[in-house]
Amino acid sequence: MGRAEERRARQRGGRRAAPKRRRSTPSASAPAGARPPKGRIRRLFTWKKMLGTFFGLCLLVIAAFIGLYMYVDIPAGNATAQLQSNIYKYSDGTMLARTGQLNRESVDLAEVPKDVQRTFVAAENKTFYHDSGVDLRGTARGVLNTLMGHGTQGGSTITQQYVKNYYLDQNQTVSRKLKELVISLKLDRQKSKDYILAGYINTSYYGRGAYGIQAAAQAYYHKDAKNLSVQEGAYLAALLQAxxxxxxxxxxxTGKKLAVARWNYVLDNMVKQHWLDAGKRQSLQFPTPKAPKAAPGMKGQTGYLVDxxxxxxxxxxxxxGRANSLGDAEALVRKGGWTITLNIDRKKQRELEQSVTQQLTGKLDAKKRSVDADVQPGAVSVDPKTGKVLAMYGGADYFKHFTNNATRRDYQPASTFKPVILAAALAEGATTQDGQPITANTIYDGTSGRQAVDHGSKVGFGPPNEDHHDYGPITVQTAMNKSVNSVFAQMGVDVGMGKVMAVADKLGMDTKGMEPVPAQTLGSMGASPLEMAGIYATLDNHGRKVTPAIIKSAEHKDTDLTLPDPIGDQVISREAADTVTSVLTGVVDDGTAHDSVAVNSARNxxxxxxxTGTSDNNKSAWFTGYTPGLVTSVGLFGEDSRTHxxxxxxxxTGLLDPTTGLPARINGGNYPAKVWAAYTFEAMGDVSTFDLNTTQGAAVQPSQTPTASLTPSQTPSHTATSKPPTSSAPPTSKPPTSSAPPTSTPPTQPPTQPPTQTPTGGVTDNPLDPGGGQNGGQ
Incomplete structure (x- = not known):
């Protein structure tokens, strides 16, 4: 009987019983592993059970929140009382500095112009005047991310940020976030919006050691908060993000672009909220902040080291994951309670400072020469085996020049980038365009201004050499010694600039946002002495990555922080790194650093x-050099003392060209190399030799010498085809036998044969690079 008939029979009162349904059993033809009947699963997961479970969980969460709401009270504000000193020590444990004086002065909200008040609301929480003090969605997202170990995200209201700043702390934990939520709800019910906004702008950290809007107004614009303009207020509001x-x-x-973008965002939001007239908005100009003032106790090099x-x-x-952003992290550090031991060696720090004074700053006289006021030196010294930053010179005085010249990245490293190009060629097994491997003995066309060629096509880049000197066909070794721009421009094209920049990134250069174009072969990007010291330390460490570390340890009673190992993985092969090191010994013994380093009487x-490196229009000059146990990068930067x-x-220093009697360029082989030599030969300890796995470079003399003329062809470069060098004792494998420093005397053994081919390529009449000047010279 079917189901319909059965139902009708029951309705008629019929007594005919429906046949019993039998349990279905798998038939012989049923496939193995067939799913069980659906009825069993449906009985287990009915919609009623699922809905009941959901509502049960909701009730549980609500009950838990009500309990939390009743349990958590608004604590006493104690942000000022919680501020402690930070203690900074040298590597040997002796005291470097103690900081912690709170730079905060609270002001009544009535003393802050109304439009300035609104900049903070426009920047952080447009619904502030109407919301309940919390962003449930943002808080839930933050809790979820914390539980999953993914860090946290923004989205907090002004009320929540004030609670975090004043009543709680910056630690990213679930319990802290839940407390923040509850306290924010209670505070919003008990206090006015003006009270909360005043608390927020008076407790937030703005950078430069300034807590609160009054301290920030003085730090950035040297005026009281009551005198701030709306555009100045918008910048201070923008600062709170980072x-x-x-x-x-x-x-x-990049940071300046982001700051301006954030400033525009704030003002545009004010227009949308009808707090600022659109016409007035268009007339507002970005208010460039004034130079900062140094904090007490930070004079000399101390401030640079602490920062x-x-x-x-x-x-x-x-x-x-201890802080949500760099801004939160900065607030955590400024809050105090840290004992930070630096890797700075007191003795080496003192020796570096003395070397800069003796070799450079002691010769500057701004009263005689205005250019002397524009010289900004910076230097970093690193142990290549441990990655420790042993010494740092940030500038003449933290009180006089706030920017740390050792860590700034706004000047070109110039020809100190050339070793990276060679490292890329060796690491990638690159060849010239006629298929020959690139080695120290590869012969290139060293004609000044020669257009780089990519398989017969000019790439539109032909940089001049220093003083437009034509070298003709020369080896890579000689080109490195003499810092020949045209050779490395062609080498960069041969290797591929994408690969060059990839290797630069592996070695430790921050290449984000850099276009892999031939102009980068001149070191036209920005880099700091700290960055260049790390790159060269990686070469010195046989290709194992070295990330310079200034901190030895950082201890805090509330935070367990483990510092990463400064020594990382093998990023290029040992043979490639050691070959670059071998080639760079030639720069000292026979090249642009010879007069300042090789012949130094303390070399022993x-x-x-x-x-060496000298950038476009002589705006920076560099020498980055190393021994087996010490890497130091010295940079000089031309910065207008008034406009920056x-x-x-x-x-x-009054340096004149001996030929013309005119003011002379400050090359990397001059003061930077002199500072480096005076410091290194005093600080290095015992005389040592490089342990290199290579047969190339330095005094391994090429077995052939380029000819003096060029023959037109389509190949811009080639490698010598004769047997390897026959020198049995290259100075890269053992030290000189005499205590006298090496000289640049030519080898007495003549080359065995001339090259079998000569490099060529089109040479234009005056193919200067787009930037002009004499980029990337000595």
Whole structure:
């Protein structure tokens, strides 16, 4: 009987019983592994059970929240009382500095112009005047991310941020977030919006050690909060997102762009909220902040060292999920309670400072020469085996020049980038365009201004050499010694600039946003002495990555922080790294650093590798060099003492060209190399030699010499085809036998044969690079 008939029978009162349904059993034809009947699953997961479970969970959460709401009270505000000193120590445990004086002065909201008040609302929480004090969606997202270990995201209201700043702390934990939510709800019910806004702008951290809007107004515009304009207020409101990154005095080019974008965002939101007239908005100009003032107790090099340590600590707090952003991390550090031991060696720090004074700053006289006021030196010294930053020179005085010249990235490293190009060629097994491997003995066309060629096609880039000197066909070794721009421009094209920049990134250069174009072969990007010291330390460490670390340890009673190992993985082969080191010994013994380093009487036979660099229009000059146990990068930067614009160094210290009697360029082989030599030969300890796995470079003399003429062809370069060098004792494998420093005397053994081919390529009449000047020279 079917189901319909059965139902009708029951309705008629019929007694005919329906046949019993039998349990279905798998038939012989049923496939193995067939699913069980659906009825069993449906009985287990009915919609009633699922709905009941959902509502049960909701009731449980609501009950838990009500309990939490009743349990958590608004605590007493104690942000000021919680502030402690930070203690900074040298590597040997002796005291470097103690900081912690709170720079805060609260002001009544009535003293802050109304339109300035609204900039903070426009920046952080447009619904502030109408919401209940919390952003449930943002808080739930933050809790979920914390539980999953994905860090946290923004989205907090002004009320929540005030609670975090004043009543709680910056630690990213679930319990802290739940407390923040409850306290914010209670505070919004008990206090006025003006009370909360006043608390928020008076407790927030704005950078430059300034807590609160009054301290920030003084720090950035040297005026009281009551005198701030709406555009100045918009900048201060923008700062709260990333105080260190957006501080105009120390921001990178990217940081400045982000700061201006955030400033525009704030003002545009004010227009949308009808708090600012659109016509007035269009007339507002970005209010460039004034130069910062140094905090007490930070004079000399102390301030630079403390700031550098703080920056590294803040990055680690974010990386390990201890802080949501660099701004939060900075607030955690400024709050105090840290004992931070630096890797700085007191003796080496003193020796570096003395070397800069004796070799450079002691010769500057701004009263006689205005250019002398524009010279800004910076230097970093690193142990390549441990990655420790042993010494740092940030500038003449933290009170006089706030920017740390050792960590700034706004000047070109120039020809100190050339070793990276060679490292890329060796690491990638690159060849010239006629298929020959690139080695120290590869012969290139060293004609000044020669257009780089990509398989017969000119790439539109032909940089001049220093003083437009034509070298003709020369080896890579000689080109490195003499810093020949045209050779490395062609080598970059041969290797592929994408590969060159990829290797630069592996070695430790921050290449984000850099276009892989031939112009980068001149070192036209920005880099810091700290960055270049790390790159060269990786070469010195046989290709194992070295990330310079200024912090030895950082301890806090509330935070367990583990610092990463400065020594990383093998990023290029040992043979490639050692070959570059071997080639760079030639720069010292026979090249642009010879007069300042090789013949230094304190060298005492010490092996040295390094590279000079002089940037476009002589705005920066560099020497980055190393021994087996010490890497130091020294940079000089031309910075107008009033406008802070980049300016030439030419003529500083009264240096004159002996031929013309005119002010002379400050090359990397001059003062930077002199500072390096005076410091290194005093600080290095015992004389040592490089342990290199290579048969190329330095005094391994090529077995052939380029001819003096060029023959037109389509191939821009080639490699010598004869047997390897026959020299049995290259100085890269053992130290000189005499205590006298090496000289640049030519080898007595003549080359065995001329090259079998000659390099060529089109040479234009005056193919200067787009930037002009004499980029990337010595």
């Amino acid at each position: 105080p260190n990154q957006y501080d105009w005095a120390i921001a990178s080019d 550098a340590a703080n920056v590294q600590l803040e990055k680690q707090l974010v990386a390990q 036979g010490q092996q040295v590798a390094g590279k 614009a980049q300016v030439p160094l030419t003529g500083a």
